[in-house]
Amino acid sequence: MIWYNDLNDGIILSTRIRLARNIDKTPFPSRLKDKTKVREMLSDSILKSNSTLSKDFTLYELSKLSQSEKTAMTEEHLISPQMINDNEGAVLVNKDKTMSIMLMEEDHIRLQIIKGGYALDEAYDLADKVDDVMEESLTYAFDEKFGYLTACPTNAGTGMRASVMMHLPALVMTGNISRVLQSFSGMGIAVRGMYGEGTNADGALYQISNSITLGLSEQEIIEKLKVVVNKISDMEKQAREMLMNNRKDDFTDKLMRSYGILKYAVKITSQEAKTMLSEVMLAQNMGIIECNGKMTPLELMIKSAPSVIGGKDNLSPDERDKKRAELIRENL
């Protein structure tokens, strides 16, 4: 199932594990002249392996994809936004889109597992398994002291970035979000808004990830991340209860009005849409609203981003606002 349709508790929306790997004695992609040969070797490590994985993956060469196909893959977090303008890279994607292996992005290999809900151990085990399959036929650049070598030194060591996307609307509404997120700074944990920076994330979506990849084992990184995620999740739950117990009418009124506006608006900006869809998602999680539309609020949030809405048609901001409102009206 695509990650954004499998949301679990509505607070911890999705889990990602990303491993960066490079081939021994081979320049990093930015300095590699003939990428084709290396890229084929990398894709063969999956597609020609004896593992059952070989049949699960399909190879997409970016030069053969249209702009809108690449945009769609970015939406689903299967390729990085940088790869939209890349004509030399490729990506391996499995059938249910939980695994993607970008080839010739910043590193030779960027293996990513993405799952709906809270699944750090499961995602890491899967990443480790795929990594093992690839390593059967490849020799990674590895240093006893620095671990896996990567194009950017901040990724060296485990080469792993573990991250969890959290929906924290109640902490935003109560004004506690800054305090909560600041309290985890300096712990080797980074918090980024999925849309917008830092604590002003539109849609109240936050990526919580490890910022240190060196000096800790993969398991240690994951355990540390879990402690922080659990803590933030508890705080969000408390904030939701507080709003429901102490400010029920104002709180539910706000959520219901957002739902009403989204169902009838003729035009809507990206920021307004994200904020209101976040409120509807919250209302749905809390059983205040039942959404029976064709798309979940989160899917609509992803698909109503300016780049996605206006991408291929080169629409004006005003036209985008109308198209966005229409998309939401018809699918919420």
Add this chain to the structure above:
Amino acid sequence: MIWYNDLNDGIILSTRIRLARNIDKTPFPSRLKDKTKVREMLSDSILKSNSTLSKDFTLYELSKLSQSEKTAMTEEHLISPQMINDNEGAVLVNKDKTMSIMLMEEDHIRLQIIKGGYALDEAYDLADKVDDVMEESLTYAFDEKFGYLTACPTNAGTGMRASVMMHLPALVMTGNISRVLQSFSGMGIAVRGMYGEGTNADGALYQISNSITLGLSEQEIIEKLKVVVNKISDMEKQAREMLMNNRKDDFTDKLMRSYGILKYAVKITSQEAKTMLSEVMLAQNMGIIECNGKMTPLELMIKSAPSVIGGKDNLSPDERDKKRAELIRENL
């Protein structure tokens, strides 16, 4: 049909003709000791007449009505708000509620015809006919120079107040309402907001009426009022066209959002409800929205006034806001 369900073009919502009459050689109600005898004589002039009207009317003595029955009659404009606390007066109302005859209000007789839409001549003819029936058995206080004598001198002369309720949301939105209404000052025409004073009427509802009752015939008063009403109506139509032609997206977006909010809000203030219901009424008139609810937006506007919503239950402002939102959600 009750006037607020028969709206015609959505600009001229309803028409009222009111005649003030008093009995010759009898003190005005405020100075009259024994009102019962006079009141019976007045009601007999209808109920015991040979006219077919006698069977159409029912007499309600205010002392025998409950507070909520009287509030309901005020909503429907069958009695004046002052009569809610009156235990000596009475009112005659016909079956379809287009006619009411208040007895022992400010004057002995306040005969009112109220019709949906634009119907000044029709309403006046009917008032004249009822007036004739009453005069068959009554002798009115009449002076050759001052015409019909009334408790308040401003009503002397014809004793007639002709008024039209207009819905002017587009003139409010374009900011032209003040200019339009000011242009008719000094012409013997008064403009009042149905809710709120002057040009800041909530719900964009305005009563246009004659302010002079002396020195002109009934027909002259009505013709003069028609000229003004037609002029304002044309201006409102032009403003609607302008909004639709030049600012269609912003305009329809505003109306549709109001509709969405009214359909989902958990609490809503009286002022917000009136403004939004006015916008929905406009959208309905212009064919932008089809309202299929149990009540028209105008009926909801009338029934969501604070006095009506909170009247008999003595609700707090917060409770009224919730009850109002519920009424609108369920009936729009």
